[in-house]
Amino acid sequence: MTDAPLLDVENLWVRFRTRTGVFDAVRGLSFTLGRERLGIVGESGSGKSMTGRAVLRLIRPPGMIEADRLDMHGEDILGLPEKRMRKLRGGRISMIMQDPKFSLNPVMTVGQQLIEALRAHEPVSRREARARALATLDEVAIRDPERVLGLYPHEVSGGMGQRIMIAMMLLPDPEILVADEPTSALDVSVQLQVLDIIDKLVRDRGMGLMFISHDLNLVAKFCDRIMIMYAGRIVETCKASELARAQHPYTLGLLNSVPDLEHPRDRLEVLQRDPAWRDAPSVSARA
C-alpha cells in the first residue's frame, strides 16, 4: 500500500448558503496527493484556499463540504466524528496559514504554544516536549532557540514568526502539510529562505505538500505538479516543469500579466475572461 495516495479526493464541493441562494465556492474537484509537492494556483475567489480548508474539514456552517470521496490514507474524513478529526488535524495533517501575525497567540510565549501543540497530540512530558520544540526550531533555522522560546509573538519579525509557525505545524510529525500562501506576508529575500526550509523538511520527512499560492512563477519553481483553479474548478493541470507548454488561455493570461524584469514590455497583458471557462467541466488532477 506504499503507492496509495495520502489524500484521495473525488468530486469535492464546498457550498455556502447565502440570502440569495447557494453559492458554490468549490465545484467538483478531483485530485490526489502523494508524497509530492502539489501547487494550487488561482486568483482570489478561485476556491484554492477553500480546497485547502475542506481537506482539513475546517469549513464551518453555513459552509458545507460534499464529496464522493475524501479519503486520507483510506480513512473517510467526511464521516469521522469531530473528536477523531481533532486528532488527525495537526497530528497527521497540518496547515501553515498566511500571516503569522494573526495565527500565533499574542498572549502566550512561543515556547508555551509549541509545547501545547505537541502535547495536544502526543503524551509526552513537558521536558521532552521542550527538547523537541528546541530541536524543531533549530530545524527551521532559528538561531538561539532557547531565547526564542521565551519570546512573545510581537517580539519576533515576520519571517521568524512564519518559521515558528512552520515549526509548530511540524512538531507532531504530520504526513500532509497544507501551506496557504505561506510566504505572501514576507519580504522577497526572506521568502526564498522560508521556502527552502519547507522544501527541505518536505523532502527529508517524505511528506505530501499542498502549496496554495496566487504566484504561478513561484509555484512552478517550487512544486512538482500544479493545478490551476478558476471559479471553483480546475482548468488545467500539469507538471511544474512543463508549465511553459501550458495551453489554457487562463494559465497563459496569468503568466503574461506578471511584469518581468528580464523581458520588459510596454504594456502588460490584461486577462480577458471567457465565460466559457466557468462552465467547462473540472479537469481531474488525479495522479
Add this chain to the structure above:
Amino acid sequence: MSALSIEHLNVWFGTGAERTDAVRDVSLDVGLGESFGLVGESGSGKSTILRAIAGLVPTWSGRMTVAGETLGKKRSKAFYRKVQMVFQDPYGSLHPRQTVDRVLSEAMQLHGVRDIDARMGRLLDDVGLGAGFRFRFPHQLSGGQRQRVAIARALASEPQVLLLDEPTSALDVSVQAEILNLLADLRRDHGLTYVMVSHDLGIVGHLCDRIAVMQDGQLVEVLGVEAMRRLEAQSPYTQHLLESSIHAIR
C-alpha cells in the same frame, strides 16, 4: 528642473534610548515627469521616506523641495494640491460607509475644485470606472476597482506628483496588470511624476525609469532601469536583491 529633491533627510521615531533612526542621511532627486522607484525590504525605510514627503511624519530633518516649494514642518494647502498619495491597501483606505461619489467630492471640495459634477465624470472615466460606479459603496467594488477609486481620489486635486506606496501588493496578478497599465497611461496623459515604493523589482522595473535601493534606512545605490535589467548593480546587496527576484520561467 526637478520635481522633487531631498537632501540629507533623517527620520526618526521615539526619543532618548527608544529612538530608532528609520531614515539616515538620504539624498535623492526626481526629475519632472520621471517615475522613480524605491525598493528594499520591510523596515528599510522606503515607505517612511514617502510618508515624510507627504507630511505624515513630523520628526524629520534635512531639506526637501517639492515642485519648487521648500517644505517646512507644516505644509501649505497648495502643497497638498500638488502632491497626493495612493496607499497600499484599497480595503483599508476607503471609508466603508461613504459612496464613491462622497469620497471623491469631499476630496474636490477640500481642494476648492469648482464644477464638481462634470469633473467627477471625467475622473471616473480617467481611472476606467465610468459613471455607473458613482454611487456605489466600497463593499460593492472589487479590490481592483477600489484601488481605482483611491487613484481617482488622489487625482482629484490635479496633482503633479503622485506618491505610490505599494499600490498593487494587495491585488491579484491579473488585476495588478490592469492597475499598472492604468498608472502608466495616467502618467503619460497627465504628465505626472511618480515616486513608487515596492518590494517587487519586477513591478518597479516595469513602471520606473530609475530606482533607489534602501537598506537599514540608508540609500545603498541609485541605478537606471537598463542597468537593473542587465543585473549591473554596484553594491552586493542590490545584486542579491536582483538575483532573488529573477524567478521568471520564460
